[in-house]
Amino acid sequence: MASHGVPRVSGATSLDKSEQARAKERKQIESYKNLEKDVTDRIRAKDYSNATFQLTSKLLGQNPEYYTIWNYRRVLLQDVFARELKSGNDAITDTSNGGSPDAETAKKAGLTLAQQEISLLIKEDLQFLIPLLKQFPKCYWIWNHRSWLLTTATIHLPAGTAVQFWRGELALIGKMLALDSRNFHGWGYRRTVVNEVERLGGKSMAEQEFEYTTKMINTNLSNFSAWHYRSQLIPRLLSERQAGNDERRKFLDAEFELITQALYTDPYDQSLWFYHQYLMSTLDPANAQSPSVLDPCTNADRLSYLEQELDNVKDMLDGAEDCKYIYQALLDYSRRYIDIEAGNKKVTTMEMRQWLDELRKLDPLREGRWSDLEVKLGL
Amino acid sequence: MSLVAGPGRGGVADDQLPDELKLVIDKHVAYIQSLDSRRNELEYHLTEHLRISGIYWGLTALHLLGRPDVLPREGVIDFVLSCLHENGGFGAAPGHDPHMLYTVSAVQILAMVDGFAELEKKIPDGKTIIAKYIAGLQQPNGTFAGDEWGETDTRFLYGALNALSLLNMLHHQQPEQSPLINVTAATDHIKACHNFDGGFGVMPGAESHSGQIFTCLGALSITGELDSYLGEEGKDRLGAWLSERQLDDSGGLNGRPMKLVDVCYAWWVGTSLAMIDRLHWIDKKKLTAFILRCQDPEQGGVADRPGDMVDVFHTHFAVAGLSLIGYPGVLEVDPAYCMPKHLVDKVLGR
Numbered sequence: 001m002a003s004h005g006v007p008r009v010s011g012a013t014s015l016d017k018s019e020q021a022r023a024k025e026r027k028q029i030e031s032y033k034n035l036e037k038d039v040t041d042r043i044r045a046k047d048y049s050n051a052t053f054q055l056t057s058k059l060l061g062q063n064p065e066y067y068t069i070w071n072y073r074r075v076l077l078q079d080v081f082a083r084e085l086k087s088g089n090d091a092i093t094d095t096s097n098g099g100s101p102d103a104e105t106a107k108k109a110g111l112t113l114a115q116q117e118i119s120l121l122i123k124e125d126l127q128f129l130i131p132l133l134k135q136f137p138k139c140y141w142i143w144n145h146r147s148w149l150l151t152t153a154t155i156h157l158p159a160g161t162a163v164q165f166w167r168g169e170l171a172l173i174g175k176m177l178a179l180d181s182r183n184f185h186g187w188g189y190r191r192t193v194v195n196e197v198e199r200l201g202g203k204s205m206a207e208q209e210f211e212y213t214t215k216m217i218n219t220n221l222s223n224f225s226a227w228h229y230r231s232q233l234i235p236r237l238l239s240e241r242q243a244g245n246d247e248r249r250k251f252l253d254a255e256f257e258l259i260t261q262a263l264y265t266d267p268y269d270q271s272l273w274f275y276h277q278y279l280m281s282t283l284d285p286a287n288a289q290s291p292s293v294l295d296p297c298t299n300a301d302r303l304s305y306l307e308q309e310l311d312n313v314k315d316m317l318d319g320a321e322d323c324k325y326i327y328q329a330l331l332d333y334s335r336r337y338i339d340i341e342a343g344n345k346k347v348t349t350m351e352m353r354q355w356l357d358e359l360r361k362l363d364p365l366r367e368g369r370w371s372d373l374e375v376k377l378g379l
Numbered sequence: 380m381s382l383v384a385g386p387g388r389g390g391v392a393d394d395q396l397p398d399e400l401k402l403v404i405d406k407h408v409a410y411i412q413s414l415d416s417r418r419n420e421l422e423y424h425l426t427e428h429l430r431i432s433g434i435y436w437g438l439t440a441l442h443l444l445g446r447p448d449v450l451p452r453e454g455v456i457d458f459v460l461s462c463l464h465e466n467g468g469f470g471a472a473p474g475h476d477p478h479m480l481y482t483v484s485a486v487q488i489l490a491m492v493d494g495f496a497e498l499e500k501k502i503p504d505g506k507t508i509i510a511k512y513i514a515g516l517q518q519p520n521g522t523f524a525g526d527e528w529g530e531t532d533t534r535f536l537y538g539a540l541n542a543l544s545l546l547n548m549l550h551h552q553q554p555e556q557s558p559l560i561n562v563t564a565a566t567d568h569i570k571a572c573h574n575f576d577g578g579f580g581v582m583p584g585a586e587s588h589s590g591q592i593f594t595c596l597g598a599l600s601i602t603g604e605l606d607s608y609l610g611e612e613g614k615d616r617l618g619a620w621l622s623e624r625q626l627d628d629s630g631g632l633n634g635r636p637m638k639l640v641d642v643c644y645a646w647w648v649g650t651s652l653a654m655i656d657r658l659h660w661i662d663k664k665k666l667t668a669f670i671l672r673c674q675d676p677e678q679g680g681v682a683d684r685p686g687d688m689v690d691v692f693h694t695h696f697a698v699a700g701l702s703l704i705g706y707p708g709v710l711e712v713d714p715a716y717c718m719p720k721h722l723v724d725k726v727l728g729r
């Protein structure tokens with residue numbers, strides 16, 4: 001119903017299909033509807049058995065978008081968890097006179113028998129989701145169920161055990177993002193997981209996550225998701241390092257160095273320009289969404305970085321005269337320069353007019369934007 | 380009465396399309412009309428979890444195409460009400476669990492077919508019961524969960540404001556009643572999702588995404604804070620990001636930097652630009668041509684990209700996108716609600 005990237009083929013409609021194909025489809029529909037009815041009937045009859053649970057697995061394997069079935073699955077799991085907790089297995093058992101092997105394992109792990117059982121069930125369900133995530137990496141409901149399992153682990157299990165579950169997720173997300181480095185769910189889930197590991201483990205992961213973005217960027221420069229995540233980590237990183245202004249300045253210079261090298265590699269990549277824009281926005285008091293990297297940040301600092309980057313970006317024109325992003329950056333940063341120091345000689349109206357003309361030639365698609373910009377800049 | 384079952388019919392290849400592209404209105408109408416008669420296809424059954432949204436998509440497209448009566452009104456209302464649960468939430472189809480997404484679709488449909496009287500007749504105080512279900516999903520930090528299982532997303536927050544306002548149950552619409560939700564907390568959450576590049580993400584800290592930008596702007600627009608919050612500077616920054624979604628080669632729009640173009644972004648990006656008065660920052664002619672190239676000119680329906688399978692979701696967003704651009708013969712759409720503007724005006728008493 002909302003298909004993406006599925007090529008149009010002839011023979012997709014029932015009219016075009018052979019009688020044999022139609023008969024086959026009728027059979028598929030019948031078996032799907034029977035399975036659906038079986039699951040639904042059992043849930044209505046409150047048959048919360050293992051057999052019902054297995055049937056939800058089968059149905060979700062055929063149709064992971066069927067959100068109600070995920071809800072049923074959670075109802076079934078909650079029922080088992082509640083029974084475990086009620087059965088009196090929620091105390092650490094004394095196994096000194098030869099308890100069951102289960103009790104022994106549980107004791108070793110510092111869990112009650114009930115917790116041990118819950119932990120196993122959650123582990124199994126997380127496993128069940130792996131092949132589904134591989135096959136349907138963009139299905140909201142699978143990610144949703146995964147989050148629920150982890151959150152439930154946090155509720156029922158001691159922090160030390162729960163945090164191990166969350167840590168395990170980092171490896172999985174690493175693999176997912178290695179396959180599809182822009183997967184929106186993957187990056188979002190990573191943030192959630194990191195938050196939880198930090199909360200339960202009581203230790204910041206800003207440094208290692210920052211390292212991770214460096215690794216991802218080195219693998220593929222054009223990964224805006226990684227650049228964005230990096231931008232989000234920087235303020236925290238610096239405050240955790242208790243960085244003074246010198247260190248902050250060095251840090252900012254190193255980031256400019258990194259993005260400049262990247263831009264020389266590919267000035268036509270807008271992901272990179274957005275990161276350059278981010279670094280510049282940390283110096284822009286008018287951008288409330290961008291925290292300052294320098295502390296304090298004076299107008300003299302602002303002018304000096306604007307000067308440096310205007311020169312830097314101008315140099316990039318050499319050999320990339322047809323790159324519209326360069327002119328956009330020059331105009332944007334010039335405007336901010338003038339805003340701080342109106343009587344400057346760094347940028348001239350004539351130059352700005354030339355850049356705008358180039359931009360219009362190179363990017364006629366956004367002509368409306370350039371003509372608004374002309375008015376805004378008073379050119 | 381139920382609709383949908385894309386992916387639809389196979390069409391001609393891109394290179395066989397005529398030079399003079401036109402919106403094949405009659406064929407799209409017939410395509411949407413045909414969706415309910417496809418129970419002999421497995422896909423119809425595999426997409427039941429979207430049924431009520433499918434009706435919203437189909438019905439909105441039909442309204443915008445000037446054919447509001449193609450789907451029988453009684454049948455539509457009966458189906459929608461058959462999805463209502465006792466707790467006031469709607470599922471995607473009878474028997475499916477209640478969820479914010481489908482509750483919003485249900486309210487939008489009832490608003491479009493002027494069906495609130497039928498709702499109240501069948502369930503006394505029906506509007507209030509639905510509004511209370513929605514309000515009950517608000518979280519302490521202002522955002523909304525999709526259902527009792529707790530997943531949160533700015534899509535749900537937007538949906539809550541959309542539906543509550545169509546029910547006329549936001550505080551400013553009924554000041555004599557005590558407020559059902561905390562609007563300030565909700566908009567504060569939206570603001571926390573605002574990024575340095577001017578865009579909005581799915582949660583605080585998340586990368587800007589055109590779909591989430593639409594939901595955040597829509598929410599701010601419904602609460603009347605859009606202009607004062609963004610200001611011209613904020614609109615310029617966001618407009619710049621959004622306008623870069625249009626790609627030179629195809630004229631289509633993508634959802635994030637360096638991603639593929641897709642017809643549904645004609646709506647999400649287009650209407651976001653419209654809400655901040657910057658729709659002229661992209662090339663409308665080229666966008667129109669891209670959308671028209673995604674049509675199946677033989678059997679009707681629109682796909683995500685030229686040559687792909689058509690479906691009702693993309694058909695809806697294609698028509699809504701063309702409406703924004705002012706394509707002849709397509710009625711005006713409301714940018715925040717994605718419904719015919721004259722109907723939204725009527726429901727809201729504007």
Ligand SMILES: [Zn+2]
Nearest residue numbers: 641642643683
């Ligand atoms: Zn799409």
